[in-house]
Amino acid sequence: MNAIRPWRTIERRKCRQIMVGDVPVGGDAPITVQTMTNTPTEDAVATLDQIRRCEDAGADIIRVSCPTKEATAAFGKITKASRIPIVADIHFHYKRALEAADAGAACLRINPGNIGSSERVAEVVRAAKANGCSIRIGVNAGSLEKDLLEKYGEPCPEALVESALDHIKLLQDHDFHEFKVAVKASDVFLAVAAYHALAETVDCPLHLGITEAGGLIGGTVKSSIGMGSLLWAGIGDTIRVSLSAEPEQEVKVGFEMLKALGLRTRGVRVVSCPSCSRQGFDVIRTVEALEARLEHIKTPLSLSVLGCVVNGPGEARETDIGLTGGGNGKHMVYLSGVTDHTVQSDDMLDHIVELVEKKAAQIEAGEATAFDPHAEDAVPAE
Structure with missing residues (x-):
């Protein structure tokens, strides 16, 4: 079809591939659709019920918060029962990353610069390597480092990219390369500009998102404009539509976006x-x-x-x-x-x-x- 209608062709950005569990991300792999649970992770039954609904909607990967020791204690039960790979969302406590890696996480969502010393980063890297975990670096305009805000005066594409590169270097210094990166913002212009700049700078897979996009209608529109323009430009290897809506709705919107661009077909x-x-x-x-x-x-x-x-x-x-x-x-x-x-x-x-x-x-x-x-x-x- 594309050979006959070249105006339908999207040439994807070339990048290396990593694995999130048994799901390839980047390279020539299909663009994956993700979402995130919003149930208390400590309640394994409720969390798994929500994961099932997302699996049925077509989610390829799902993220689960692990902010407490009790959450990571339940996390092992959840990873064993899930049919799709689970990303453990770690905030600042490096021990949660160690626990989640041992409990079956396919990927750790963590910013290495936020967890303390180089020794702590090394511990997380060792745990990730030992358990076959990849890592997602998640830079967000709403939580940029203070030194970058002082340097640039406000969140801007240059600040988001510099933050991402700083976190990447921490992993590379420990000989870890199985990572993907996101530079999210709720401002469509800011997010799109940051992703374009990052795409020209690194060879790792990129996780797309317009963060805190809003409710089902408004958030879908914002996400479609921002993420759609990036995907159309060939940028993006895995996506999460961030809506104030049920997680399965995020999955459905994500697939509709990819279907509209001819990047995935489902249903x-x-x-x-x-x-x-x-x-x-x-x-x-x-x-x-x-x-x-x-x-x-x-x-x-x-x-x-x-x-x-x-x-x-x-x-x-x-x-x-x-x-x-x-x-x-x-x-x-x-x-x-x-x-x-x-x-x-x-x-x-x-x-x-x-x-x-x-x-x-x-x-x-x-x-x-x-x-x-x-x-x-x-x-x-x-």
Whole structure:
């Protein structure tokens, strides 16, 4: 597709690859989607329940806070039960990093310069090496070192990059190179400029995020503008969308961002119109219902839902399954871009869900080219 349409091409920044557990990050690996739990880590049951929901949403990696000894005591139970790698978020206490590494952390989120002496950094590096942990350096505009704030007067791209390089040097001085770096800010301009500057300076994987982005709608918009522009420029190897929303929502937004740029494919990509007075059915409620009922589909496929015949046929030609509103409660269904049959309003939702499920099953079985909605129990509505 890219060879035919070069304007769709994204050339990713070249960097070395590290491992977070069994998940590769950087190099030619797919861009991974992360989130973070918000349950008390000491409550292993509640934390694992939340991890399960994030796993179901498609999370590749998940971060868990370990601020206390009690948290790292529960952390071992959590890492044993999780199906995806867990990053232990360490604040300032180096002993929490040692405990988390021994308890099964796949990665430690820690800024080496914040944990004290070189001896402490060396201890953390030894624990990371012994347990196969990588490290994420997480620079944040809201918690820059005092000397950098005094030097630059305020958070700026140069300050964020200098902070990152200082932390990187501490690890490299101890011959540790399995790290990724983030330079986050809640200001979109600041974050994007810092990531561009860092990308030109280091060869390690970069973890993208617009931190403290806001609620579900506002935070999604800010994150999409900032992270989307970076991803479009080929920058970024793993992402976390930071929302004041449930962690699984962060995962869903992250995947939608990657899907929109053609960088990952997962689940149903819905193309739908904003609706107008020409609509032959309630597009808004139909799309809401379809998205909810198709959340379980992980197979990549496309579905167009348009309320009338103005743009409906054109969009349907580009999707696996299409639905276009018609008159008298009768709507046209398209399969692989070709008109196939009609469906009545009352049967429309169940019928489209059935078609999508059948299509997904046949793709998984390697039978995508032979998709036949009329086979077996798939009977078109009249």
